[in-house]
Amino acid sequence: MNEQFEDNALQKELGIDSAEVAVRKAFLEFTEADAALLKDLHVRLEAGRDSFSTAFYDHLKHFSEIVPLFGDDAKLERLKCTQSAYFSQLTSGEYGSGYIENRLRVGMIYQRVGLSPKWYIGAYRKYMGEIMPIIFQLLDGDTEKCIATYSALLKIILLDMELALDTYFHAEHQAIVREKRYTEQIIAGIPFGLAVVDSQLKVQSVNDALLRMFDLGAAETCTGLTVPRLLGLTDGDMTGELQGVLDHGKMRSGLAFERHDPLGTRYFLADISRAQTEGQQTRLLFMVQDITAYKTAEKRAQYLAQHDALTGLPNRSMIYDRIDYAYTLSRRGEGTVATMLIDLDRFKMINDSLGPSYGDVLLKLVAGRLREGLRESDTVGRVGGNEFVMILLSMTSADDAKVVAKKVLGALVEPFWINGQQVYLTASIGIAVSPADGEDAQELLRNAAAALHQAKKDGRNQFHFFQAEMNRRVQHDMQLESGLHRALENYEFELFYQPQVNLHTGEIIGAEALLRWQHPERGLISPADFIPMLEENGLIVPVGEWVLRAACNQAKAWRDMGMKSCRVAVNLSAIQFHRQDLCGVVQQILGETGLEPEFLELEITESTIMKDVGRAVQMLRGLKSLGVRLSVDDFGTGHSSLNYLKRFATDALKIDQSFVRDIATDPDDALITRTIIDLAHNLKMKVIAEGVETEAQLAFLLNNRCDEMQGYYYSKPLPAGEYTALLTEGRPLNRPEMNSGRTLLLVDDEENILSALKRLLRRDGYRILTATSARQGMELLAAHPVGVIISDQRMPEMCGTDFLSKVKELYPDTVRIVLSGYTELQSITEAINRGAIYKFLTKPWEDDLLRENVRKAFEYFELSSEKDRLTAELLASNRRLEEAKHQLEERVDEKTVEALRNLNILQVSQEILEQLPVGVIGVGEDGLIAVANHVANRIFARDGDGPLQGCFAEERLPGGMLACLDGSPCATSGLECKLADGRRMEFWCYHMGAMSQGRGIVLAFAEKN
Known part of the structure; x- marks a missing residue:
């Protein structure tokens, strides 16, 4: 055939060019003679084209796949014309590029609207069946020509079908390609390493994250390796785990392993799951996360739980344990x-x-001297700001303690050298001997404190043993305790409320209820003086219950007044928390007061929880089930394990004020605070800082994403009436301004230098802050977002390099410059090597050079900040992608279960319908029979007709039944009608819609004897 083809875009996309079309026609043996026969047929068919198209279209309208595509009459008419033109082109005799393009586009349209290939083939089957007698009639019964013409038509129809299937196959291929590309993008973006392993335990493929995690180079070099060899591990347990999952299919999670690199040990966590696709071999998915940072933080937190962060000595918690152990030995x-x-x-x-920097150094030096000469069995620890404890074991008499005390005093009286300066120090010591002076750590320390008080009173720099006459304090305590027994019944207790503020909005979100004792003779007594007594004598239980009830009543009153910020936090003592009936008590009080559980927060100290972790976990879960909010108080001062923390059903961690106090100046406190905030957020908990008193502390907490605060910076604890007035006022938190411009800090002890620098650099548009000391500089850094710091080297309190080294620990993103007239090469070099300073500039300075260096320093700072921001955004995006993936999987699972359940219900309903002894027919609003059981089909069976489903009611049902379908009123039961063959039917009519969204009519009927 000599048809000319000009391949268009769609044909090229599907790979069907003129050569391919020619090959297909050759396979079908389609010749020019066939085209001529079809042209002749085309002319003959044109006269009856409209009537044939109308009849064929009326048939197509009853196909269930087409019904949803129908719209108004105009749309129906367009579809009819399109169908007519489609069949007309079939016999046109012109089958070049235009014809091929048209057929491909029609196939694409059918595929997009949801018509399946079986519908396409069924339509052509109907067409071939209808056209055969018409061809025979039009060709005047010429059998040979009829067969030749019909054969030509069949060939071109087969060509059409091939083209249609090509479009369907192409669409499916494109969908698979898109899905594959989408899957590859997801895998490339996930933050953990992934390897696909075959049934021989050999690696098939890896993602980029795994390559980066283990520095593996190109992905191709990993194919065919075993997982242990890929990761640089010894063959052993990991191979066994992989084989176990392959054999049994059960996912293995949380497989921990280590890798020892030249730079240190790295820790990883792996999951193994089995993936099997129908018709393909089984594969394993090996997923791995680098948890080195988490492990390091966990070890650090575990260490800090039992050691003082500054000196490294045992802290109060460990000292208590050691004293109790020592007491057991003495007994x-x-x-x-x-x-x-x-x-x-x-x-x-x-x-x-x-x-403070000198003070910190001094405390470290004191700790070192106290360690010297200490026996291996003895212990020294730090229990307070400048308080240390020594525990001396296995002494023959109290005289041995006297020898050690003299040795300590002698060691501490020697001068300390700090930054070339001598500091002189003395100490006072109180000694309690076990078992004579106490039976537990608390009593021994209390008696030692009484002896210490006497030593200070007698002139300091000496030691005292605890003696009976020192019990005056004990007598005082007894008097207070006696008054405590009457305080509750005499209404001497009162609750004060300290506001808790949302750091992001500056609004009050609740308050902590704090117990106060208004003694009739001594006035307001500090909680520190009487709460320990309550815990010792057991009164903490009834008093604690009173506090809880009073706080809930007050919160309910605020709720009734329309106050929004009425959440109240109540501290639970260790004795209260470990009582078995605590959940019942809380539930009872909530019921009595009418307060919703979400407005009550219970605070439990970290040390209380850790006394009995197993029981604490159960108690926390029980309280959580009531709907109250839970927080861990004084977090960081105890010794909880991160592993335990994950099991606690808590909503918030409360940073102890001992860390908040020096966060603006102490790198250790700042590090601990940051660690607690990051830890809480990773565990989906809120963080509240207590004891916030300064703008610098507040600014630090804001910069490090702390959620809430309480402290004197906003408000002291207030009586209920004053707190109510504060709620009504709605005074917001006065947050420090976070200027987003270029902020420069100048630190120099000479005012004239600061003025000169400020005049010079102000012209460049910087926001300039000045400080005359390192301490003042630290406070400004905490309160303002400083980008670049210029510090003098020689200052009285602290040299510039030491100051900037400390700044590096607290604010590592700042750019730090030393400006000095003295060249101390060694200290400057060491600071540069440590990364503490960015540049060293000399005095006197050259104006343009200084300005240029400051400009470049800000550019460096901004580039680094932008990198950090983008990194944070990337991590956040990865987290959101992972969450979206999990949500999608859960949604798919839910829909799958729902679909299976609905399918099961449908199958059961269908079976019940078929088992009924009467006929049942369901007719839709459009008059189409949608449902008919086998009894109905048997009763209304007619020769040559198929089943009732899909037929219109008016075509198959008797008039008596049709009367119920036209909307006219009729009885719903006891109706009769007569069939054409004389059989009489009794039927019942039911209008749908009363118990469902369905519309239409249900007919039930039976033959009447």
Whole structure:
């Protein structure tokens, strides 16, 4: 055939060019003679084209796949014309590029609207069946020509079908390609490493994250390796785990392994699951996460839970444990045990005059001297700001403690050298001997504190043993305790409320209820003086219950007044928390007061929870089931494990004020605070900081994404009436301004230098802050988003490099410059090597050079900040993608279960319908029979007709039944009608819609005898 083809875009996309069309025609043996026969047929068919198209279209209208595509009459008419033109082109005799393009586009349209290939083939079958007698009639019964013409038509129809199937196959291929590309994008974006492993335990493919995680180079080099060899592990347990999942199919999660690199040990966590596709071999998915940072933080937190962050000595928690252990030894007769409480004289004055940095160094040096000469069995720890404890085991008599005390005093009286300066220090020591002076850690330390008080009173720089006459304090405590027994019944207790503020909005979100004792003679007594007594004598239980009930009543009153911020937090003591009936008590009080559970928060200290972790977890879950909010108080001061923390059903962590106090100046406190905030957020918990008193502390917390705060910076604890007035006022938190411009900090102890620098650099548009000391500089850094710091090297309290080294720990993103007239090469070099300073510039400076260096420093800072921002956005996007993936999987699972359940219901309903002994027919609003059971089909069966479904009611049902379908009123039961063959039917009519969204009519009927 000599038809000319000009391949168009659609044909090229599907790979059907003129050569391909020619090959297909050759396979079908389609010749020019066939085209001529079809042209002749085309002319003959044109006269009856409209009537044939109308009849064929009326048939197509009853196909269930087409019904949803129908719209108004105009649309129906367009579809009819399109169908007519389609069949007309079939016999046109012109089958070049235009014809092929048209057929491909029609196939694409059918595929897009949801018509399946079986519908396409069924339509052509109907067409061939209808056209055969018409061809025979039009060709005057010429059998040979009829057969030749019909054969030609069949060939071109087969060509059409091939083209249609091509479009369907192409669409499916494109969908698979899109799905594959989408899947590859998801895999490339997930933050954990992924390897696909075959049934021989060999790696088939890996993602980019795994390559980066293990520095593997190109993905191609990984194919065919075993997982242990790929990861640099020894063959062993991991191979066994892989084989186990392959054999049994059960997913293995949380497989921990280590990898020892030259730079240190790295920790990983792996999951293994089995993936099997129908008709393909089984594969394993090996997913791995680098948890080194988490492990490091966990070890650090575990260490800090039992050690003082500054000195590295055991903290109060560990000292209590050691004292109790020592007391047990003394009871067994293994010698006398002495507890020595050591307090540094005049330390506060030294700390205030020289600065906290000097104070920190001094405490470290003191800790070192106390360690020296200590026996291996003895312990020294830090229990407070400048308080240390020594525990001396297996002494033959109290005289041994006296020898050690003298040795300690002698060691501490020697001068300390700090930054080339001598500092002189003395100490006072109180000693309690076990078992004579106490039976547990608390009593021994209390008695040692009484002896220490006497040593200070007698002139300092000496030691005292605890003696009976020191019990004056005990007598005082007894008087207070006696009053406590009457305080509750005499209504002497009162609740104060300290606001808790949302740091993001500045609004009050609740308050902590704080117990106060208004003594009739001594006035307002500090909680520190009487709450320990309540815990010792057991009164904490009834008093604690009173506090809980009073706080709930007050919160309910605020609710009734329309106050929004009426959440109230109540501290639970250790005794309260470990009582079995706590959940019942809380539930009862909530019921009595009418307060909704979400407006009550219960605070439990970290140490309380850790006394009995198993029981604590159960108690926390029980309280959580009531709907109340739970928080861990004084977090960071105890010794909880991160592993345990994950099991606690808590909503928030409360940063202890001992860390908040120095977060603006102490790198250790700042690190601990940041760690707690990050830990809480990773565990989906809120963070509240208590004891916030300064703008610098607040700014630090804001910059590090702390959620809530309470403290004197916003408000002291208030009586209920004053707190109500504060709620009504709605005073927002006064948050420090976070200027987003270029902020420069200048630190120099000479005012004239600061003025000169400020005049020079102001012209470049910087926001300039000035400080005359390192301490003042630290406070400004905490309160403002500083980008670049210029510090003098020689300053009285702290040299520039030491100051900037400390700044690096607290604010590592800042760019730090030293400006000095003295060249101290060694210290400057060391600071540069540590990364503490960015540049060293000399005085006097050259104006243009200084301005240029500052400009470049800000450019460096902004580039680094932008990189950090993008990294944070990427991590956030990955987290959102992972969450979306999980949500999608859950949604798919839910819909699958729902579909299977609905399918099961449908199958059961269908079976019930078929088992009924009467006929049942369901007719839609459009008059189409949608449902008919086998009894109905048997009764209304007619020769040559198919089943009732899909037929119109008016075509198959008797007039008596049709009367119920036209909307005219009729009885719903006891109706009769007569069939054409004389059989009489009794039927019942039911209009749908009363119990469902369905519309239409249900007919039930039976033959009447």
